[in-house]
Amino acid sequence: MPDYGHDLLFSANLVPHAQQADTVVALAQLAERAGLDLVTFQDHPYQPAFLDTWTLLSYVAAGTESIRLAGNVHPLPLRPPAMLAQAAASLDILSHGRFELALGTGGFWDAIAAIGGPRLTPAQGVDALEEGIPIIRAAWDTATAGGIHHHGEHYRIDGAQRGPRPAHDIGIWLGAYKPRMLRLTGRLADGWLPSLPHLGSIGKIGEGNAIIDEAATEAGRSPKNIRRLLNLGEELPPAQLAEIALTHGVSVFTLMVGDPSAIQRFALETAPAVRELVAAERAGSQTQNSAQRPGSPALRSQAAAAQGAPLAAVPTPDDGVRLTDARVWDESTRPTGPRPDPERRYTPREQADGQHLIDVHDHLRAELAQLRDLVDQVAAGTLDAGAARSHINTMTMRQNNWTLGAYCESYCRLVTMHHSGEDAVVFPRLRRAEPDLTPVLDRLAEEHQAIHKIIERVDRALVAFVTDPGGLDHLRATVDLLTDSLLSHLSYEEHQLVEPLARHGL
Structure with a gap:
């Protein structure tokens, strides 16, 4: 269009x-x-x-x-x-x-x-x-x-x-x-x-x-x-x-x-x-649409860009740090996709498609860090209700009101929306374009479901925290589990999909 x-x-x-x-x-x-x-x-x-x-x-x-x-x-x-x-x-x-x-x-x-x-x-x-x-x-x-x-x-x-x-x-x-x-x-x-x-x-x-x-x-x-x-x-x-x-x-x-x-x-x-x-x-x-003389510097530059360059998008490494002993999956059983062609070159548009997934994930990582910081401040007693309201107002994530629960709920909704989009649009396209990725895509979809279950646990912990301030420890432990699982999942997904997305597009 x-x-x-x-x-x-x-x-x-x-x-x-x-x-x-x-x-x-x-x-x-x-x-x-x-x-x-x-x-x-x-x-x-x-x-x-x-x-x-x-x-x-x-x-x-x-x-x-x-x-x-x-x-x-x-x-x-x-x-x-x-x-x-x-x-x-x-x-x-x-x-x-x-x-x-x-x-x-x-x-x-x-x-x-x-x-x-x-x-x-x-x-x-x-x-x-x-x-x-x-x-x-x-x-x-x-x-x-x-x-x-x-x-x-x-x-x-x-x-x-x-x-x-x-x-x-x-x-x-x-x-x-x-x-x-x-x-x-x-x-x-x-x-x-x-x-x-x-x-x-x-x-x-x-x-x-x-x-x-x-x-x-x-x-x-x-x-x-x-x-x-x-x-x-x-x-x-x-x-x-x-x-x-x-x-x-x-x-x-x-x-x-x-x-x-x-x-x-x-x-x-x-x-x-x-x-x-x-x-x-x-x-x-x-x-690209303007008329240019054959052999002109601009035309040569366009030709070089069309031939592409090595993939510049670098998947985020998993540092292996875990905040809790709980595990929701066995990372050693994760399948891997075909190794990329080391001689492959990528056009500027393909480079952008490969980078897009990392950019979206970086936004999720940043918002998760803000969520954790807010929980820590409430736990330390350094924020009262009025200060918490002012603090949340400066954050980038959209909220519906000024409560800790609404902020966490908003973050969880963003993760769910991102995963739903991958499951409904991105993954089917990659399955059709590269059938050898099917085991990876199946595993990523399973991990999406597991993360959603953790999000439901966060929701329940929030409800408990609202009615019982003593539930803060349980809330923090649940957010820790979400942190471990989500950061591990995002890194795995980038390592497996950034290059195929560059080849096949979003």
Whole structure:
């Protein structure tokens, strides 16, 4: 799938909790100070626990200066298109061109009907959206003479006056998943805004792109004119986001977040890293595609790079240090894969694929060290509850709240997510590409299951610690066992898979 070449934007998606209104506004302002490009808010008018999103957008616009704003997404059935167009244009004018309009069909029909909205079928919702978009665009088109006229099944406009004109060309982004909505996106919209948890897999982005691109081409539009956006349910490492950008053309990454440290990390660490990776890849592609004289230094340099170099990725050694006498497997029975060809050379892309596994593992090692340090400080009595809360706030791992248990739970979830991805995607690919690796892959999968069982023991130890401070020794022993097992496993996996991954790719 193509890289559509758009500039990369990074965004926070905030839940508009009415009982935490000041916090919601403060998080939006923090997102701006940290350097994020966009802040979005869910829009569920039938949810009494939420603030009205349009009121919130206006309030935040008045309290910020540069960050862009959008709903995520506005259900069209609850706001007539002509009035929605005026509200959007007004907010764009007042914010000096910082508003974008994200729309959806509604979906929650019982809730919509409960507050007086129309009860539509899914097909009727798409029909109404297809009628509504041209009405909105017509209302913004003050250069065309005459009023707006539309006689459709869902909307009737008889000579409405146009205006006001927005301060900039507002993008209309659609939350779309099924083929008919995707085709509508290709024909009429400026952006596609799905949520990764609802898509189910990253591969679905490519499938959606294909439908959108085909519909855009049939409508006489360039697929490059349609931005691809993505709501993230979890934080993903920069290398994975860069791959999504380059492979699937996603240029706006939005993280659902409610934690200040996560906002700062996403803005100050993740965003720059992704931009750097994507810029380097784009620059390399431009160099490869540019016309050059045979024998020129640049061409010779490219030829040398294409021939490759010895594998530079070095697996992390196992230092043999163990914190506990307990063992969950016999390391002497671990199988090994075929020895690599010592004459093999690896291209820059293959080098990157080999290094990627080590980079992911290094992140897990660093987070494990932080977890252990926090347990040690609590055990030593050097941290009270307030100091622990402040300390966790500076860590890089995402947390849902300020407890020791939540931090450990978050780390365990990251390990589980990493292992699940290997079991579901990486290992099957390597099995097909290199059958002789099957015994190694089977053993690694078994160790994944054993580590997951240790994680369950950590969870139980955390529960015991919450109810009985005397359970701290058991918690430390369980974390020691996790440390021994996980570090041993990561080293074994790198020694067996780094080189095959370089040959076969991720």
